[in-house]
Amino acid sequence: MIKPKDGFELPPSPPTLPIIGHLHLLLSGSTHKSLQKLSSRYGPLFHLNIFSVPVIFVSSASVAYEIFREHEVNFSLRGTPPIDESLLVGSFGFFTAPYGGYWKFMKKQMVTKLLGPQALERSRGIRGYEREGFHASLLDKAVKNESVEIGKEEMKFANNIICKMIMGRSCNEENGEAERVRDLVAESTALTMMIFVANMFQRPLKKLGITLFRKEIMSVSHRFNEVLERILEEHERKKDNYHDMDLMDVLLETCRDETAEYRITRNHIKSLFVDLVIAGSDTSRHATQWTMAEIINNPNVLERLREEIGSVVGKTRLVQESDLQNLPYLQATVKEGLRLHPPGALFARSSREGCKIRGFYIPENTPLVVNVYAVMRDPDTWEDPNEFKPERFLGFPCSGQQDERDHALKYIPFGSGRRGCPGSNLAYIIVGTAIGVMVQCFDWKIKADEVDMEEAPRALVLTMADHLSVFLLLAPADSKFLTWRCH
Numbered sequence: 250m251i252k253p254k255d256g257f258e259l260p261p262s263p264p265t266l267p268i269i270g271h272l273h274l275l276l277s278g279s280t281h282k283s284l285q286k287l288s289s290r291y292g293p294l295f296h297l298n299i300f301s302v303p304v305i306f307v308s309s310a311s312v313a314y315e316i317f318r319e320h321e322v323n324f325s326l327r328g329t330p331p332i333d334e335s336l337l338v339g340s341f342g343f344f345t346a347p348y349g350g351y352w353k354f355m356k357k358q359m360v361t362k363l364l365g366p367q368a369l370e371r372s373r374g375i376r377g378y379e380r381e382g383f384h385a386s387l388l389d390k391a392v393k394n395e396s397v398e399i400g401k402e403e404m405k406f407a408n409n410i411i412c413k414m415i416m417g418r419s420c421n422e423e424n425g426e427a428e429r430v431r432d433l434v435a436e437s438t439a440l441t442m443m444i445f446v447a448n449m450f451q452r453p454l455k456k457l458g459i460t461l462f463r464k465e466i467m468s469v470s471h472r473f474n475e476v477l478e479r480i481l482e483e484h485e486r487k488k489d490n491y492h493d494m495d496l497m498d499v500l501l502e503t504c505r506d507e508t509a510e511y512r513i514t515r516n517h518i519k520s521l522f523v524d525l526v527i528a529g530s531d532t533s534r535h536a537t538q539w540t541m542a543e544i545i546n547n548p549n550v551l552e553r554l555r556e557e558i559g560s561v562v563g564k565t566r567l568v569q570e571s572d573l574q575n576l577p578y579l580q581a582t583v584k585e586g587l588r589l590h591p592p593g594a595l596f597a598r599s600s601r602e603g604c605k606i607r608g609f610y611i612p613e614n615t616p617l618v619v620n621v622y623a624v625m626r627d628p629d630t631w632e633d634p635n636e637f638k639p640e641r642f643l644g645f646p647c648s649g650q651q652d653e654r655d656h657a658l659k660y661i662p663f664g665s666g667r668r669g670c671p672g673s674n675l676a677y678i679i680v681g682t683a684i685g686v687m688v689q690c691f692d693w694k695i696k697a698d699e700v701d702m703e704e705a706p707r708a709l710v711l712t713m714a715d716h717l718s719v720f721l722l723l724a725p726a727d728s729k730f731l732t733w734r735c736h
């Protein structure tokens with residue numbers, strides 16, 4: 250048991266069971282909703298004991314705000330990886346790396362070659378090409394009157410973009426490589442609850458020599474390794490002096506360079522690839538699916554989106570990413586979709602040092618879980634928190650940069666601070682253009698009157714219980730150009 254420090258206690262906690270502590274509360278049904286319910290009883294900052302290890306939970310916008318404003322550096326760790334040698338959340342990974350030299354080095358490469366504003370500008374052509382392919386695939390299904398699984402199409406779109414941006418080519422559709430990578434991403438996402446649990450329990454269980462879910466995690470890691478080793482070898486073979494160096498080239502070169510600022514291995518490169526494709530493609534898939542479901546259930550939103558796209562883009566060309574800045578309602582719709590259905594419903598950090606928050610003591614090395622779902626439905630911060638209202642993000646009352654920063658600390662689908670998501674700009678582009686194309690070019694028919702918004706149980710990445718499957722109808726007769734172009 251953790252002793253109070255200088256009269257300060259841990260945050261409140263429900264009654265606990267012998268040995269397992271509050272384990273049962275964490276594993277029941279929908280974790281983010283159970284935790285949200287607990288917070289209405291025990292407050293926005295409470296703790297649960299997993300066996301004898303305390304884990305702190307944050308459920309309100311104001312506590313999250315305080316943590317990211319006052320204690321950001323202290324909570325810039327993610328805890329120890331459950332299985333060191335795994336390419337998925339192992340000790341070579343970027344996601345799991347402690348905040349320090351390696352993390353800073355990799356972040357610099359990532360921003361310069363992949364996700365920073367200049368890198369995004371350079372890779373615009375890749376996304377334009379994939380956007381046309383995405384539209385063509387939907388159009389083909391509409392013409393054949395086949396049903397479309399929105400999530401599957403979006404996954405392909407996002408995955409192709411991210412792979413091409415990292416390594417100069419998308420995964421190969423012909424030899425099954427692309428399908429294998431997409432399946433591995435989906436399998437990894439399905440494992441996130443196990444990984445989360447393994448991470449929480451690792452301290453008490455490691456002492457007993459037990460590593461939870463080792464078989465499942467290592468099986469995904471081995472299969473990723475097979476695909477990635479082949480890709481790396483191919484990358485090394487094709488090396489010529491003419492093409493622009495992509496992120497993979499830069500990292501392979503660093504790997505060979507004995508004088509590099511940071512010595513990295515092939516496992517570091519593979520783990521980074523795994524982190525990026527998982528972090529980028531499945532999240533975009535779920536965000537698009539949930540947002541489209543909300544749009545279908547809210548015809549007034551659809552109408553307004555159509556009007557905006559019609560007046561800014563017109564009907565003679567496909568919406569493109571440079572249009573997004575002139576489509577505030579589309580941007581607001583994507584933001585609202587992410588607020589109500591954040592793909593990362595919970596994210597975990599860990600304290601470097603003991604600290605005091607709201608009069609409670611958080612000891613060093615203590616896991617802290619932010620309930621993003623609860624924070625973004627906090628009634629003290631959001632009016633009608635459970636309603637889908639994109640207009641709340643229009644003309645947000647900002648009187649200056651501080652207001653904007655304060656708002657950003659409460660709107661956290663991408664986390665916050667230095668460990669916040671470095672791919673948020675790319676994500677807004679991928680999700681925004683996908684939704685833009687679907688709204689601009691198609692009408693949808695679903696089997697029921699409304700899309701069922703039920704969530705899949707025990708999913709840490711917010712997933713719809715039933716895939717969103719629609720029949721696409723070619724949108725208004727006057728958009729013939731869009732129909733014709735992609736035949």
Ligand code: HEM
Binds near residue numbers: 526593663668669671
């Ligand atoms: C809708 C799409 C996305 C959502 C909702 C999302 C959400 C998140 C969240 C909640 C975190 C944890 C943040 C924290 O601890 O504060 C995160 C981290 C991360 N995301 Fe994203 N993300 C998305 C897309 C992307 C994309 C497109 C990429 C890159 C291709 C990406 C790369 C990463 C990486 C590398 C991290 C780890 C950052 C670190 O540990 O320093 N994400 N993301």
